[in-house]
Amino acid sequence: MKIKFLGGGNEVGRSALVVDDKIIIDYGMKPSDPLEIPLPLSSRNGNISPESVILSHAHLDHSGMAASLMSGADAPEAYMTPVTRDIVKLLGRDTIKLGKEQGFAFFGEEEIAKLDANTHTLAYGERRVLNSSDYEFELHNAGHIPGSSTVYLRKESEDISLLYTGDIKIGDTRLVESVSSDDFPASDILLIESTYYGRDHGNRKELERKFIDSIKDTLNSGGNAIVPCFAIGRTQEIVMILHSYGLTPYVDGMGLSVFSIFKNHPSSVKDVDALKNAFNNAQFVNAKRRKKAISEPSVIVTTSGMLNGGPVLYYLKRIHEDPKSKVLLTGYQLEGTNGRRLIDEGYVEAEGEIVKVNASVEYFDFSAHAGDSELKEIVSRFCRNGTEVVFMVHGDNTEGFAAWASDKYGCEAIAPNNGEEFIIE
The missing domain is CATH 3.60.15.10 (Ribonuclease Z/Hydroxyacylglutathione hydrolase-like)
Structure with missing residues (x-):
């Protein structure tokens, strides 16, 4: 062979x-x-x-x-x-x-x-x-x-x-x-x-609690919690976690279309009813509603997970100078991506513009890979x-x-x- x-x-x-x-x-x-x-x-x-x-x-x-x-x-x-x-x-x-x-x-x-x-x-x-x-x-x-x-x-x-x-x-x-x-x-x-x-990865339940505590601290301080997620898999898991802790997120980007696909293939997920309940509790955002979503303390789950495109760049440009707001990364950040640049150098590139992010940046290892x-x-x-x-x-x-x-x-x-x-x- x-x-x-x-x-x-x-x-x-x-x-x-x-x-x-x-x-x-x-x-x-x-x-x-x-x-x-x-x-x-x-x-x-x-x-x-x-x-x-x-x-x-x-x-x-x-x-x-x-x-x-x-x-x-x-x-x-x-x-x-x-x-x-x-x-x-x-x-x-x-x-x-x-x-x-x-x-x-x-x-x-x-x-x-x-x-x-x-x-x-x-x-x-x-x-x-x-x-x-x-x-x-x-x-x-x-x-x-x-x-x-x-x-x-x-x-x-x-x-x-x-x-x-x-x-x-x-x-x-x-x-x-x-x-x-x-x-x-x-x-x-x-x-x-x-x-x-x-x-190796840490305990998943403990990770969830730290993630939720960080979001609640951000909301209580009057900031926005921006959660960049991969559209396929990570968005759906994060929305389920937020729902289980009583939080109602805004969801923006391709993750909603992927949810519809998962819903049509119920055997592909662990608990399709829990998935549907979580998304029924969420608020969906399009380009016209983004300004409203960011205008008040909120948690926004959005694509793309590595910050290379998608609605996340809109939100970063809106909150990048707000020390009360926070970016919560939830996945692997590849070399050469905006996500890695944000971690290593504190900025992203958006439409040819360098955007220095002064909001807090935290990383949570919600990995879907073996440790x-x-x-x-x-x-x-x-x-x-x-x-x-x-x-x-x-x-x-x-x-x-x-x-x-x-x-x-x-x-x-x-x-x-x-x-x-x-x-x-």
Whole structure:
């Protein structure tokens, strides 16, 4: 089995790999400035035309560039869960918007429609044979966001298999059921995300209480609590948390559209009634109502989570000089994004303008990724069960993770670079 890494090597973002020049697993982008996309589809023999693309989940860094694969005459068939399919359409339009803002045109509405037409959906645990009958695969719940999957792929002729974790979360959140590494089939090759290698997460309930206390302090002082959130997964979880503590937030941005999709796929979330109750309690904001939302002490849940665009920039420009107000970051902030600039340097860029933020900035680790001890437990479980090769991807210290696995278990542990190709026999 040949595996080539087109993105996600020694970096967080633009996850993409191709197996045997035939099967793409994930095809994302790095939402930095400028945007970064996967390396070209090519091999030593020239350009390649994959037959299939499997998407683990609907986040920009894993599926934001999938529609670009549909531009040729021999467009691949696509495979994903039903909820991922619906959100990928939203993401495609968001990618078009991001591209226009930076002067790029990666694909258009025609490619988004073609991706949807070429998509086959499947349930967790359902086995499918790909176009080339030598391969079969399954998706399993990854616990990251609704519809997220790990990918198990087996090549019949060589009797070899791989398990690609995608983004994985071990443990409960309000939005998604808990998963365990025991839920995944054993494989000869493991490709594991490394986002939080070296860092563990604290107790979720304690984190919620600190988050709520900080918001209440802000409101009591007469300020606005601006909560930037990823539209997919984080917005919905944060709204549920706020509702459970008796707070009524304003909700602005794409997160509302994603809520509607989750509501239409009730089995994809842990408690659809709790989700609906939380959003029924919220106040929805559009461009005309933003001034009202910010004119009084309020909590505003808004996109984008890394502050690179969306309504959050409007709110930051309104409160940036208000010491009573606060920005509460709730997710990973990638290098090159406004969120990271805000943490490191205290400013964001908005429409070509430098906006110095004098309001308080706090970070709350509402991560939807496995922490260090959980990542190590996954590797331990696979190596004990016969996995011979482990690739560490989607992280900023994949080399350290690989060295740990090699020393601990003696398996072949690799931190691949983008563009590298490996043949596993």
